[in-house]
Amino acid sequence: xxxxxxxxxxxxxxxxxxxxxxxxxxxxxxxxxxxxxxxxxxxxxxxxxxxxxxxxxxxxxxxxxxxxxxxxxxxxxxxxxxxxxxxxxxxxxxxxxxxxxxxxxxxxxxxxxxxxxxxxxxxxxxxxxxxxxxxxxxxxxxxxxxxxxxxxxxxxxxxxxxxxxxxxxxxxxxxxxxxxxxxxxxxxxxxxxxxxxxxxxxxxxxxxxxxxxxxxxxxxxxxxxxxxxxxxxxxxxxxxxxxxxxxxxxxxxxxxxxxxxxxx
Amino acid sequence: xxxxxxxxxxxxxxxxxxxxxxxxxxxxxxxxxxxxxxxxxxxxxxxxxxxxxxxxxxxxxxxxxxxxxxxxxxxxxxxxxxxxxxxxxxxxxxxxxxxxxxxxxxxxxxxxxxxxxxxxxxxxxxxxxxxxxxxxxxxxxxxxxxxxxxxxxxxxxxxxxxxxxxxxxxxxxxxxxxxxxxxxxxxxxxxxxxxxxxxxxxxxxxxxxxxxxxxxxxxxxxxxxxxxxxxxxxxxxxxxxxxxxxxxxxxxxxxxxxxxxxxxxxxxxxxxxxxxxxxxxxxx
Amino acid sequence: xxxxxxxxxxxxxxxxxxxxxxxxxxxxxxxxxxxxxxxxxxxxxxxxxxxxxxxxxxxxxxxxxxxxxxxxxxxxxxxxxxxxxxxxxxxxxxxxxxxxxxxxxxxxxxxxxxxxxxxxxxxxxxxxxxxxxxxxxxxxxxxxxxxxxxxxxxxxxxxxxxxxxxxxxxxxxxxxxxxxxxxxxxxxxxxxxxxxxxxxxxxxxxxxxxxxxxxxxxxxxxxxxxxxxxxxxxxxxxxxxxxxxxxxxxxxxxxxxxxxxxxxxxxxxxxxxxxxxxxxxxxxxxxxxxxxxxxxxxxxxxxxxxxxxxxxxxxxxxxxxxxxxxxxxxxxxxxxxxxxxxxxx
Numbered sequence: 001x002x003x004x005x006x007x008x009x010x011x012x013x014x015x016x017x018x019x020x021x022x023x024x025x026x027x028x029x030x031x032x033x034x035x036x037x038x039x040x041x042x043x044x045x046x047x048x049x050x051x052x053x054x055x056x057x058x059x060x061x062x063x064x065x066x067x068x069x070x071x072x073x074x075x076x077x078x079x080x081x082x083x084x085x086x087x088x089x090x091x092x093x094x095x096x097x098x099x100x101x102x103x104x105x106x107x108x109x110x111x112x113x114x115x116x117x118x119x120x121x122x123x124x125x126x127x128x129x130x131x132x133x134x135x136x137x138x139x140x141x142x143x144x145x146x147x148x149x150x151x152x153x154x155x156x157x158x159x160x161x162x163x164x165x166x167x168x169x170x171x172x173x174x175x176x177x178x179x180x181x182x183x184x185x186x187x188x189x190x191x192x193x194x195x196x197x198x199x200x201x202x203x204x205x206x207x208x209x210x211x212x213x214x215x216x217x218x219x220x221x222x223x224x225x226x227x228x229x230x231x232x233x234x235x236x237x238x239x240x241x242x243x244x245x246x247x248x249x250x251x252x253x254x255x256x257x258x259x260x261x262x263x264x
Numbered sequence: 265x266x267x268x269x270x271x272x273x274x275x276x277x278x279x280x281x282x283x284x285x286x287x288x289x290x291x292x293x294x295x296x297x298x299x300x301x302x303x304x305x306x307x308x309x310x311x312x313x314x315x316x317x318x319x320x321x322x323x324x325x326x327x328x329x330x331x332x333x334x335x336x337x338x339x340x341x342x343x344x345x346x347x348x349x350x351x352x353x354x355x356x357x358x359x360x361x362x363x364x365x366x367x368x369x370x371x372x373x374x375x376x377x378x379x380x381x382x383x384x385x386x387x388x389x390x391x392x393x394x395x396x397x398x399x400x401x402x403x404x405x406x407x408x409x410x411x412x413x414x415x416x417x418x419x420x421x422x423x424x425x426x427x428x429x430x431x432x433x434x435x436x437x438x439x440x441x442x443x444x445x446x447x448x449x450x451x452x453x454x455x456x457x458x459x460x461x462x463x464x465x466x467x468x469x470x471x472x473x474x475x476x477x478x479x480x481x482x483x484x485x486x487x488x489x490x491x492x493x494x495x496x497x498x499x500x501x502x503x504x505x506x507x508x509x510x511x512x513x514x515x516x517x518x519x520x521x522x523x524x525x526x527x528x529x530x531x532x533x534x535x536x537x538x539x540x541x542x543x544x545x546x547x548x
Numbered sequence: 549x550x551x552x553x554x555x556x557x558x559x560x561x562x563x564x565x566x567x568x569x570x571x572x573x574x575x576x577x578x579x580x581x582x583x584x585x586x587x588x589x590x591x592x593x594x595x596x597x598x599x600x601x602x603x604x605x606x607x608x609x610x611x612x613x614x615x616x617x618x619x620x621x622x623x624x625x626x627x628x629x630x631x632x633x634x635x636x637x638x639x640x641x642x643x644x645x646x647x648x649x650x651x652x653x654x655x656x657x658x659x660x661x662x663x664x665x666x667x668x669x670x671x672x673x674x675x676x677x678x679x680x681x682x683x684x685x686x687x688x689x690x691x692x693x694x695x696x697x698x699x700x701x702x703x704x705x706x707x708x709x710x711x712x713x714x715x716x717x718x719x720x721x722x723x724x725x726x727x728x729x730x731x732x733x734x735x736x737x738x739x740x741x742x743x744x745x746x747x748x749x750x751x752x753x754x755x756x757x758x759x760x761x762x763x764x765x766x767x768x769x770x771x772x773x774x775x776x777x778x779x780x781x782x783x784x785x786x787x788x789x790x791x792x793x794x795x796x797x798x799x800x801x802x803x804x805x806x807x808x809x810x811x812x813x814x815x816x817x818x819x820x821x822x823x824x825x826x827x828x829x830x831x832x833x834x835x836x837x838x839x840x841x842x843x844x845x846x847x848x849x850x851x852x853x854x855x856x857x858x859x860x861x862x863x864x865x866x867x868x869x870x871x872x873x874x875x876x877x878x879x880x881x882x883x884x885x886x887x888x889x890x891x892x893x
Contacts (some may be wrong), residue, residue, distance in 0.1 A: 004459070005356045012353055012429075016375055018397070019386035019426070026395050034395045076285050079278035088267040092279060098286045105485030105531050108504040109297075111291075112511055112524045116300045117293030119517075136289045155266075160598050160633035162620040164647035165698070170621075174650065178637040197379035200489060200508065207512075214379040221385060221494070230389070231381040240374035248366050249525075257369060258438025266601060 020237060027230035034225050037045035037164045045231040055228055058216035062196055065130055065212055070142075070191035072135030077142035077187060082176075096143065103140035110137050118205055127207040131200040133205045142187025142196065145256060149183025152255075182251040189243045197236060301521035311518050319522035335502040338492075339485035342424045343478050350432035351440075351474060355466060357433070358440040369437075376430035384494035387423040388414055391495070421497040424488050432481050439473040472541045479538040483531050503527055550611055551575045552597070552702060552734060558605035559592050566592040568758040569606070574751070577732045579725065581745035584755035585781070590738045591706060593755070597736065598704055599623050611701060623702075626695030630707040632687055634679040634694070640666075641675030644694045651698070665693040668727070679866050685716050692724070696731070703728070703735040709744065709791070721747045754778050770822075776891050779820035786826060786861050787891075788819045788883075801857030803836040805883060816892040819883070826863035827882040828852060828871045835880025840873045855880055 008220045021261045030040025079097055102110040114133045118124040153176065199214040207215055213236070217229045247253060270276050302312035322328060357368055380541050391413035401407040413419055447469060451461035467474070489504035501509075503523060511520035552574040567589040574580050582590040588748040595601040597608060599620035607616045615623055626647075635643050642649075644665055645658040653661075659675075666672050668690035679687065690707065695703060700721055708724075709717045725748040728735045739745050745752045748764040753763040754777075762774035772780035776787055790800040792815050797804050800819060829835050838856035852863045861881060865871055873879055 005360075008349075008353055008356060012349065015426070016371065016429070019383070019390045020375075022390045022395060022397075023382075023386045024334055026389055034389065034392055056700070072285075076282045080282035083276075083278040083282075086267065087275065088269045095283055095286055097277070098290055099282070102290060104535060105481070106483065106504055106527055106808065108487060108507050109524050109528055109531075110293075111522060112507060113293035113297040114289070114510060116296045116517060116521060117289070120300075132289055136285065139286070144875055154631060156629045156631045156633040157635060159598075159620070160627065161646070162600070163623075163625050163627040163704075164650070165621045166646075166650050167619075167621050170650050174646070175635060179590055193377045197377050197382070199379055199381050204508070204511070214381040217379075217385060218381045218490070221381075229382075229385055233378075234384060237374055237378060238384060240377045241370060244370045244373045244377075244672065248370055253366050253369050254362065254441065257434060258441065261529055262806075 023230045023233050027234050045227040048228045058213045062212040066192045068131040069134030070188050070196045073139045073191045074142045074188050076139045077146050081146035099139045099143040102137045107200050111201040115204040127210050130202055130206040133201050137201050138191040141190040145183045145187035147207045149180045153179050186247045189247050193240050193243050200207040297521045300517055301525045319518045325513045331506055339482045342428050342485040343481040345425045346428045347479050348479050352438045354433050354436040371428035372433055380490040383427050384491050391419050394531045398495040414495045415497045420492050420500050423491045423495050428481050428485050433485050435477050435480050476538040476541040479534050553609045555605050556606035556799050560604045565758050578750045578753045579728050579735045581749035582738045582753050583745040588755040589758035590755050594738045598627055624700050625702045626700035627704040628691045628695050628708045632691040640677045640690050647698045669693045684712055703733045705737045715772040784823050786821045790819050791816050801836050823862045823864035825887040828863050829880045829882050831878050831880045835882050838879055838881050840875050840877045
């Protein structure tokens with residue numbers, strides 16, 4: 001079993017790593033050629049992301065979009081998840097369903113729906129419509145983590161706080177919020193990272209007026225190759241790994257992804 | 265704390281913002297899209313309110329049938345490939361040390377979140393003539409000359425499997441972590457080898473989970489739109505690509521919307537099936 | 549009116565009646581145990597006293613004030629939960645200070661009170677520890693200290709010791725009772741463990757099927773059970789059917805017993821006889837004939853199982869009066885009317 005496990009893990013690991021290794025390799029080529037193994041060594045293509053105005057603008061746009069849309073997703077998900085946990089209202093589950101739907105259906109559907117909507121309302125192309133679009137599209141992520149977080153709270157903690165004199169508001173502030181905080185952070189992190197990488201919704205809503213990094217790479221791909229694409233890919237991979245690594249450190253990642261908690 | 269039904273209007277307070285946002289920016293756009301799918305297309309990218317079935321009637325063309333057939337075939341192939349490797353992989357992962365699990369989960373999440381554009385770019389690099397894997401084969405003496413492996417069906421299939429594999433593992437993970445480890449152990453004490461125990465006990469016990477996962481991955485693969493464009497030829501385009509193409513480049517919103525509605529119906533039917541399969545599992 | 553008074557308290561969940569028409573008065577400073585099998589309504593009754601559930605009928609008064617509809621957080625109680633419900637994100641000291649903090653007590657006063665309480669529960673210097681690092685018994689004490697921080701009028705404990713192992717539980721029972729007596733605080737404990745109830749309570753309230761079956765001092769509950777449920781639930785007992793004839797002579801297990809006439813006139817009923825009150829004697833001489841079926845020597849006590857009139861009867865004796873019997877032997881049973889309790893049902 002151990003040999004088998006090692007073999008399978010190795011093959012899967014190789015399959016997952018190979019394209020990334022090559023991308024990392026071409027990102028440090030000295031000249032603007034697509035070559036692997038890399039010829040020479042240069043970090044200039046990483047510098048490009050921050051010095052070339054086009055790439056830098058795309059990076060800034062991506063970060064701004066990710067930060068605001070993840071916040072919006074959280075602001076939608078937190079009260080909804082809290083309400084569903086606190087109250088007995090089976091009909092309200094319809095909103096849970098609505099929150100999960102955009103992420104379950106093929107993304108092109110949400111993208112097209114939002115495109116027709118923004119076009120019909122005459123708001124098409126405004127930068128903030130992308131933030132709302134992504135906020136709705138990624139509401140699933142904080143909603144799922146928060147629902148899990150709430151269900152992990154022992155309800156007798158809330159009752160205990162009430163017997164000690166805390167009203168609903170105080171209980172939320174002093175008990176519920178501190179306990180749910182790791183789930184808020186991870187929900188935000190998931191939405192942030194996925195928004196950073198999202199292409200089609202952003203493209204369909206603001207693709208002609210604003211360039212996020214994925215849109216920029218796609219557009220650049222059509223005119224040929226530049227190693228900056230590779231350096232951006234590596235940068236995004238590192239951001240994702242760092243964020244998820246932090247989530248794992250902060251909270252219980254296996255539990256967040258559905259395993260039973262370790263101490264049970 | 266006993267959960268109680270909301271008593272006063274104030275109790276509904278927390279629901280206002282989420283419900284309003286989801287209704288305004290998901291339900292309404294969705295309804296708009298459905299409405300547009302019945303609209304009359306005008307020349308020059310505009311459309312006028314109407315109730316025509318022309319956009320749906322276009323499904324009956326041979327071209328559309330081919331695209332739909334290919335999309336479904338591609339998604340099925342990707343789903344089977346992912347689940348075939350994903351089940352044993354996730355099973356072994358769920359039984360690994362906690363640290364190992366966390367490291368893999370972080371890696372899988374990172375790849376899952378990686379933009380489709382970047383995955384497409386990475387594979388087009390790996391399959392390129394100048395920086396690709398064939399250079400390694402040449403160096404090993406397996407090939408005489410490096411060559412480009414894209415555009416091709418194999419490239420599309422490989423990259424989509426790459427994209428869907430982390431998703432597969434994460435969908436399977438909860439069920440496999442919760443799987444009673446004594447199940448396989450019992451089979452071992454009855455004389456089954458580990459591999460035999462996996463196929464005779466673990467796989468049958470997970471039949472419904474596997475079925476549900478197949479459907480989930482299938483839907484996930486249906487949503488792929490960039491990889492067929494970046495790594496395939498036009499005959500490898502999927503319904504998602506076609507929808508984007510019609511909406512953006514052909515400026516035929518009503519037809520794009522009709523196709524999207526169709527895709528929704530297919531997806532919803534499959535999600536329903538997946539949920540049903542999941543229920544069966546719980547009922548057992 | 550002082551103390552806690554429950555009048556006609558009823559709680560229905562849909563069509564299910566969890567607590568039915570409960571009347572109970574708890575004197576200030578007394579220790580009451582709500583005892584019964586699971587599902588008897590004892591926890592629901594306590595939750596209504598705490599305000600965590602609202603009664604569907606009846607009223608609850610505390611120190612003269614009607615608190616039936618008062619929200620939990622305005623009742624000034626202290627409660628220990630079965631799960632203990634210690635806040636995992638707070639330290640031991642912060643847990644104990646919680647009720648003071650949300651009432652806006654200043655930092656020094658909080659600290660002083662926490663130190664006082666930690667000394668009381670024999671855990672001085674534990675204020676900065678994480679609750680997850682505590683042992684079961686320590687967590688238990690912290691939960692008690694936390695509930696007592698504001699010196700509440702009413703101290704409620706829901707199965708507080710159920711998570712502890714047997715030895716620790718017994719020690720904690722004694723400790724809890726001593727603490728309660730020292731503080732003189734009105735205390736209500738929910739438990740399914742009759743030894744626990746007998747150890748701690750001034751008054752044991754036995755519940756079944758959502759109703760109070762008997763509320764009395766432990767020794768009275770044991771010696772004078774109100775019905776066969778209480779007799780059977782509290783300790784071990786032999787429930788023996790008896791009949792009286794028109795002359796008022798009683799026959800137990802088919803043998804008439806001298807000097808035992810609970811009713812004038814014909815009647816049927818049950819007799820509750822504790823195993824230690826069953827005397828084994830040589831057969832004949834007016835005793836009830838019985839056959840020994842099993843002898844269990846537990847060292848400290850010897851239990852003799854006999855069959856009489858088609859029913860199993862258990863007699864318990866101490867090693868000092870070890871009955872010299874063996875399985876299959878025919879013996880006689882003697883019942884003492886003074887220690888036998890007549891039950892109508």
